[in-house]
Amino acid sequence: MSDHPAVKTVVERIRTDVIGGAADTAKEVISALTQLVEESNATDARALAAEVENAVVDILRVMPSLAPPINALHRFMGSMEEALEQGASVAELKAALKQASDDFFAWAEKALDRVAQYGAEKVRDGDVVFMYSMSSTVWRILKRAKAQGKSFSVMVTESRPANEGLWTVTEMDKVGIPVSVSIDACIGELVPMSDVVFVGADAISSHGYSLCKVGTYPTALVAKAHGVPFYIAADTLKFDSSTLLGLPFRVDPIHRHEVLTSGEYSERVQVVGHLFDETPPELVTAIITERGLVHPTACFTVMTQMRLSRRLSEMLPAWVRGEL
Numbered sequence: 001m002s003d004h005p006a007v008k009t010v011v012e013r014i015r016t017d018v019i020g021g022a023a024d025t026a027k028e029v030i031s032a033l034t035q036l037v038e039e040s041n042a043t044d045a046r047a048l049a050a051e052v053e054n055a056v057v058d059i060l061r062v063m064p065s066l067a068p069p070i071n072a073l074h075r076f077m078g079s080m081e082e083a084l085e086q087g088a089s090v091a092e093l094k095a096a097l098k099q100a101s102d103d104f105f106a107w108a109e110k111a112l113d114r115v116a117q118y119g120a121e122k123v124r125d126g127d128v129v130f131m132y133s134m135s136s137t138v139w140r141i142l143k144r145a146k147a148q149g150k151s152f153s154v155m156v157t158e159s160r161p162a163n164e165g166l167w168t169v170t171e172m173d174k175v176g177i178p179v180s181v182s183i184d185a186c187i188g189e190l191v192p193m194s195d196v197v198f199v200g201a202d203a204i205s206s207h208g209y210s211l212c213k214v215g216t217y218p219t220a221l222v223a224k225a226h227g228v229p230f231y232i233a234a235d236t237l238k239f240d241s242s243t244l245l246g247l248p249f250r251v252d253p254i255h256r257h258e259v260l261t262s263g264e265y266s267e268r269v270q271v272v273g274h275l276f277d278e279t280p281p282e283l284v285t286a287i288i289t290e291r292g293l294v295h296p297t298a299c300f301t302v303m304t305q306m307r308l309s310r311r312l313s314e315m316l317p318a319w320v321r322g323e324l
Contacts, residue, residue: 002055004039006032015062017162021136022202022238023108026068029059030076034101037094045093049080052097053311060319065211065249065276067203067240070316074241076100077309111235111290116140119198119233119288120148127152127195130228132187133213134164135200137233139171141288142198146177153178155190159213161258161275187219192226201232201287203240203249206303208281208296211240211249214274220283229285236289239299241306245313247320251276 002008010032019025036055042048056073063069079100083093119141123129129152131138145152154172156179159165165181172179182190191197197219203211210216210232223230240249256271281296294302318324 002036002051002058004032004036004051004055006035007055007058011058011062014059021134021200022066022068023112023136023235025063025066026072026237027105027108029069030072030101030104032059033076034098037097040094042090045084045088045090048090048093049084052077052080056312057315057324060315061324063250063319064252065203065240067211067242068237070312071237071239071241071306072104073312074309075104075307077312078307081310108235108237111237112137112140114290115233115235115288116144118290118292119231120144120150122196122198122229122231122288123150123152124195125150125152128193129154130191130194130197130219130223131156131168132165132197132199132216132219133159134167135198135233137200137235138198139168141233142172142177143175146175153180155180155182155194157182157184157187157190157215159215160184161254164213184215187215188222191219191222191228194228197223197228197230199230199232201234201238202276204232204234204238204287204296204299205240205243205249205278206300207243208284208299210234210279210281210284210287210296211251211276212279214254214277217277217279217283220279224283230283231285231288232279233288236291236302236306239303239306241303241308242313242316242320244300244303244308245316247316249276249278250320250322 010028013019040048083096123145156165156168169181199216201210201212220230251274254273259271284296286293
């Protein structure tokens with residue numbers, strides 16, 4: 001177990017689910033590991049690598065199926081493995097990991113900007129846009145569309161149990177984008193009234209299934225039934241490379257306190273369901289990535305080109321089974 005303060009902080013923030021989204025989680029994870037490396041007193045490169053690996057185990061123990069932090073860890077640990085194979089000293093390993101961190105942050109910002117560019121092209125003047133839950137990536141798309149002078153409005157529902165949809169309402173209202181809000185049960189009424197649907201994703205599998213906030217799957221079903229284009233906005237950092245290993249998504253259940261007031265019902269009453277659902281590829285018009293618009297069935301090809309860490313790949317099966 002790592003005793004570094006930055007690692008402990010990010011572990012607690014992941015555990016209590018106070019980080020804004022999957023991409024932000026990846027950034028905080030890499031920032032914490034970079035700080036650990038910079039401040040390490042290790043005198044041997046292998047000892048420093050062991051410190052990093054211990055920290056990664058702590059992070060994985062509290063991590064749900066969020067592809068961005070997993071892919072970010074692949075990049076970081078892959079750089080570490082490459083440096084070790086080349087016989088790097090402690091100083092050289094620290095330099096390599098600092099460069100890996102800098103490269104990751106530069107790539108992530110550029111990728112999101114491209115997603116916003118491509119996504120904004122799918123917003124037409126006068127459109128009614130339906131959003132579900134909260135997505136900083138979709139927010140970038142709509143912000144870009146507004147900057148282009150397009151006039152459009154947004155509809156969103158609460159996205160229970162955490163009501164992330166209300167964050168969307170706040171952000172739209174701040175910048176003057178007309179926004180309407182309703183309850184999740186009105187999805188069947190509201191989606192047919194819209195011209196296009198945009199949602200974010202936490203992970204996308206090699207066979208094209210998208211893991212999103214629960215409620216996304218029924219939103220996609222309604223959009224398909226009424227011929228409304230349904231787009232998922234996600235850079236390729238959200239392509240879950242662990243699914244190439246045959247591993248399933250790791251999804252948290254809905255917690256009792258998120259549905260029932262404490263003491264109001266007996267323990268015989270069970271709370272069921274999960275916080276995320278899976279939207280199948282046949283319901284998705286396209287995934288808007290930094291590479292352009294990608295059909296979900298092309299996810300496998302994209303993933304085979306991604307860099308994977310050998311050691312992290314060995315750890316992931318135990319992570320999915322909750323055995324770390």
